[in-house]
Amino acid sequence: MNSAFDQIEFLLNDELVVLKDVNPNTTVLSYLRDSAGKIGTKEGCASGDCGACTVVLAEPNGNKLRYSTINSCIAIIPAVNGKQVLTIEALKSDNRLHKVQTAMVENHGSQCGFCTPGFVMSLFALKKNALEKSEKGEESISANMEEIEEALSGNLCRCTGYRSIVDAAKQSLESDEKDQFQRIESETIQRLRDIDGDHQTFSPKKIEKLADLLLAYPKATMLAGGTDLGLLITQNLVQFDVVIYLGKVKGLQILEVAEDQINIGASVSYTQSHSVIKNEYPDWGRMMTRLGSLQIRNLGTIGGNIGNASPIADMPPVLIALNASITLQLGKQEREIPVEDYYIDYKVTCQQESEFIRTIHIPRSNPDYELKIYKISKRFDDDISAVLGVFNVKLVDGVVNDVSIAFGGMAAIPKRAVNSELALKGQPWNQETIDKAKLALGTDYSPLSDMRASADYRMTVAQNLLQKCYLELSQPDLNVNVLSFEAKAVDRDA
Numbered sequence: 001m002n003s004a005f006d007q008i009e010f011l012l013n014d015e016l017v018v019l020k021d022v023n024p025n026t027t028v029l030s031y032l033r034d035s036a037g038k039i040g041t042k043e044g045c046a047s048g049d050c051g052a053c054t055v056v057l058a059e060p061n062g063n064k065l066r067y068s069t070i071n072s073c074i075a076i077i078p079a080v081n082g083k084q085v086l087t088i089e090a091l092k093s094d095n096r097l098h099k100v101q102t103a104m105v106e107n108h109g110s111q112c113g114f115c116t117p118g119f120v121m122s123l124f125a126l127k128k129n130a131l132e133k134s135e136k137g138e139e140s141i142s143a144n145m146e147e148i149e150e151a152l153s154g155n156l157c158r159c160t161g162y163r164s165i166v167d168a169a170k171q172s173l174e175s176d177e178k179d180q181f182q183r184i185e186s187e188t189i190q191r192l193r194d195i196d197g198d199h200q201t202f203s204p205k206k207i208e209k210l211a212d213l214l215l216a217y218p219k220a221t222m223l224a225g226g227t228d229l230g231l232l233i234t235q236n237l238v239q240f241d242v243v244i245y246l247g248k249v250k251g252l253q254i255l256e257v258a259e260d261q262i263n264i265g266a267s268v269s270y271t272q273s274h275s276v277i278k279n280e281y282p283d284w285g286r287m288m289t290r291l292g293s294l295q296i297r298n299l300g301t302i303g304g305n306i307g308n309a310s311p312i313a314d315m316p317p318v319l320i321a322l323n324a325s326i327t328l329q330l331g332k333q334e335r336e337i338p339v340e341d342y343y344i345d346y347k348v349t350c351q352q353e354s355e356f357i358r359t360i361h362i363p364r365s366n367p368d369y370e371l372k373i374y375k376i377s378k379r380f381d382d383d384i385s386a387v388l389g390v391f392n393v394k395l396v397d398g399v400v401n402d403v404s405i406a407f408g409g410m411a412a413i414p415k416r417a418v419n420s421e422l423a424l425k426g427q428p429w430n431q432e433t434i435d436k437a438k439l440a441l442g443t444d445y446s447p448l449s450d451m452r453a454s455a456d457y458r459m460t461v462a463q464n465l466l467q468k469c470y471l472e473l474s475q476p477d478l479n480v481n482v483l484s485f486e487a488k489a490v491d492r493d494a
């Protein structure tokens with residue numbers, strides 16, 4: 001096989017690792033356990049769901065290191081190029097447990113212990129990031145419950161129950177004593193900068209280089225966060241011949257709020273883009289915290305969500321309802337198209353060979369419009385949507401002046417509800433109009449039945465979401481807790 005990724009360099013704990021001619025289909029977990037002998041990191045599900053395989057990546061961010069958790073089971077080895085991978089083995093130092101480990105022991109946060117290394121690594125990243133915020137004077141070292149829940153949302157434990165682990169999280173955040181990593185932070189940053197050279201042909205840094213590589217290897221697989229691709233390797237046993245990692249391409253990392261639009265580079269992670277999106281569109285920001293777990297959001301990107309072209313992806317319906325667009329680039333040629341036009345059929349897009357998504361453009365929020373986003377999944381956190389409905393509505397004097405509606409999970413592609421929109425536009429915002437628009441949804445979509453939901457359920461829920469949107473906009477004080485998941489979202493906001 002042509003494993004076209006000439007060299008990967010990273011720090012594994014404090015050791016420099018140089019892998020030559022590495023097979024880019026190797027997962028970080030299999031490298032750690034099978035080649036590096038780091039067997040503290042466990043494999044539970046091999047699909048990014050349980051968090052047993054959680055490791056922490058450290059990357060320079062100015063003069064500090066930024067720590068983020070990832071699922072090593074679905075992260076592919078090119079994704080750690082130029083970074084530090086921290087495993088559970090690195091935490092103990094001078095024969096003393098790290099503060100987060102001590103807190104787990106003292107709070108009885110472990111029973112069979114299988115999930116424990118993953119939990120400890122999530123607590124470790126939480127503590128490191130809380131410490132950094134407190135150093136910047138943003139807040140005290142203590143994280144609030146929401147931050148603790150978010151940090152642990154991607155870790156499952158079958159034995160202990162979560163209270164003792166949450167108690168361990170709280171205890172571990174009580175001390176701001178320096179750990180071994182802080183003591184050598186500048187040295188680590190310098191080591192990472194030294195290895196982050198430009199010689200990795202398939203980890204380009206410049207957008208021109210990426211465009212050239214894609215022309216030279218038109219069948220290459222573009223790797224952003226790998227949270228979809230990794231699953232293809234571990235679950236479908238797919239092997240990619242040529243992999244081009246996008247995470248180092250500077251031109252794909254822009255995140256800017258311009259006068260009339262927000263521009264997000266295709267390799268910006270959810271964790272990064274969330275900071276901007278939550279301020280502009282609070283409903284969308286809340287929904288993003290339900291996309292996968294923190295580990296998934298630390299790696300996954302909106303570009304990958306679009307490029308994967310799944311009909312149940314969470315971002316496309318929002319982008320379609322907001323009339324967002326993307327810039328695609330092929331060689332030196334760029335073209336901007338509405339996100340809606342990207343999708344043609346199930347997993348078929350208008351993206352040509354050697355073309356890539358460069359930037360996502362999202363219109364700034366408009367106070368005349370109300371945006372409502374409803375994600376329906378079996379589990380509140382870390383679950384794929386059965387249906388995701390987005391309504392962007394402009395009412396003037398009780399009449400629908402403008403509306404766009406898009407759904408995920410209702411067709412082979414993320415799709416606009418054109419007939420339902422027509423039934424609403426120019427009509428009074430009342431129950432009669434809504435009933436007609438609900439009927440029109442039946443002509444917009446013919447959903448499928450699958451393990452997530454039946455076709456009937458999907459249609460009923462889509463119509464009920466339109467009803468919910470109507471009630472919420474008509475009576476803003478009314479708490480429409482018709483769906484338990486949404487009720488929880490409301491509770492969290494309170």
Ligand SMILES: Cc1cc2nc3c(=O)[nH]c(=O)nc-3n(C[C@H](O)[C@H](O)[C@H](O)COP(=O)(O)OP(=O)(O)OC[C@H]3O[C@@H](n4cnc5c(N)ncnc54)[C@H](O)[C@@H]3O)c2cc1C
Pocket residue numbers: 047048049074221222223224225226227228229230231246266267290291292293296299300301302303304305306307308312313314315355356357358382383384385
């Ligand atoms: C446990 C788990 C939970 C998840 N939960 C959710 C969820 O709740 N909601 C949801 O929507 N998704 C979910 N996902 C799916 C996945 O996390 C998202 O689709 C994510 O946005 C993919 O981004 P990525 O950067 O990891 O993409 P990658 O895996 O790197 O790439 C995905 C696809 O996009 C292509 N691609 C990447 N970048 C570009 C580009 N710039 N131009 C063209 N093509 C490109 C790749 O070649 C590949 O085909 C989940 C996945 C896991 C494992």
Ligand code: FES
Pocket residue numbers: 042043044045046047048049050051052053054071072073074
């Ligand atoms: S082994 Fe379960 S998330 Fe990786």
Ligand code: FES
Pocket residue numbers: 109110111112113114115116156157158159160
């Ligand atoms: S302690 Fe057994 S799975 Fe968590």
